[in-house]
Amino acid sequence: MSLLCAVLVAQEATEIYLFDLSEQDDQITISNPINISNNPGYDNQPSFTEDGLGILFSSFRDGQADISKYFLSENYRVWLTNTPESEFSPVAVPGKKKYFTCVRLNEDETQYLYKYAFKKKLPELLIPDLKVGYYLWFDPKTVISFVIDDIETLQVSSFKFKIRYPIQSNIGRSLHKIPNSAGLGSNLISFISLDHESPEIYSIDPLKSTATYITDALPGSQDVTWTSKGTMLMGKGNTIYKFHPGIDKEWQAIIIEGDFIIDGVSRMVISPDGSKLAVVASEPAM
Secondary structure (H helix, E strand, O other): OOHHHHHHHHOOOEEEEEEEEEEEOOEEEEEEEEEOOOOOOOEEEEEEOOOOOEEEEEEEEOOEEEEEEEEOOOOEEEEOOOOOOEEEEEEEOOOOOOEEEEEEEOOOOOEEEEEEEOOOOOOEEOOOOOOEEEEEEEEOOEEEEEEOOOOOEEEEEEOOOOEEEEEEEOEOOOOEEOOHHHOOOOOOEEEEEOOOOOOEEEEEEOOOOEEEEEEEOOOOOOOEEEOOOOOEEEEEOOEEEEEOOOOOOOOEEOEEOOOOOOOOOOOEEEOOOOOEEEEEEEOOOO
C-alpha cells in the first residue's frame, strides 16, 4: 500500500477551517473561523493560490480523493478534478496562473507528481520514476520533494538543468519556504528531521545542502508553517503554538478568539499576504 493510500485509510475525518490572522509585535491572534470544506470524510492539504484569492485542497468523495478550489470572496467551492485516480497535495504552479500540480495515486498504485490545467487539459507527468509523497515549489523551475522509499528522502528536481539529487534523509512531510523576516538567511526551506530521539526542525539551502538546527518540534506533531513576519506555527490537539527564531525560547500558545472549539490540528498554511490561516482539524463528532 502506498504512503498516501495508507494515510488516507488510517486518518480520521477532517475539515478545513479558514481564520483571519493578526500578528502584532510578539502576539498572534486568529479569529472568525469558516468551514470551507464542509464535507464528510477526508478534506486535507490546503494551499493558497498565488493571488491569495483561492485555496486548493484534496477532498474525499465517491470512495476516492479529488481536488477542490474554494473562492474566498465568493465563499463557495468547486471541484477541479473528477477522475478514477485519487489526487492529493494540490499546489498552484508559481508564475503559471493556468496550472496546478498534485500527487496522483493511479489505479496501478504508482504515485507521481502531475501538472494539471484549470481548463480541463490532460495532466502532464512532471517527474517520472520518482514516488513523491509531498513536495514544495522552491521556484518556478525547482521542486523539493519528500520521496517515498525504504528511507524517506528530501530531493531537489531542477527542470532548468534537468537534474535531481538528494539533500537529506529520514525527514518528515512538512516542507515550507522560510521568509527572510525569520532572520535565518535567504533561499531556505524548513523540514523536520527524524534522525534524533525527538524530531527537530531545521533550515536548509536546497542548492548547497547546508542544514541548520532551528528548534525541537512539538512532540507528536508533524506540520509547521511560517507567517509573513517569520514566525513558525505548529498545532497540537486543540492548540496552535508559535515560535519565532531568535526571539522565542520555547513554543507559546496563540490566541483563538471566541468560543470556537478546534481539535486534532494538523496541517496549516498562511495566505501570501499573511492575513488568513487555513487549518486542518478533526471533523466534529455528530
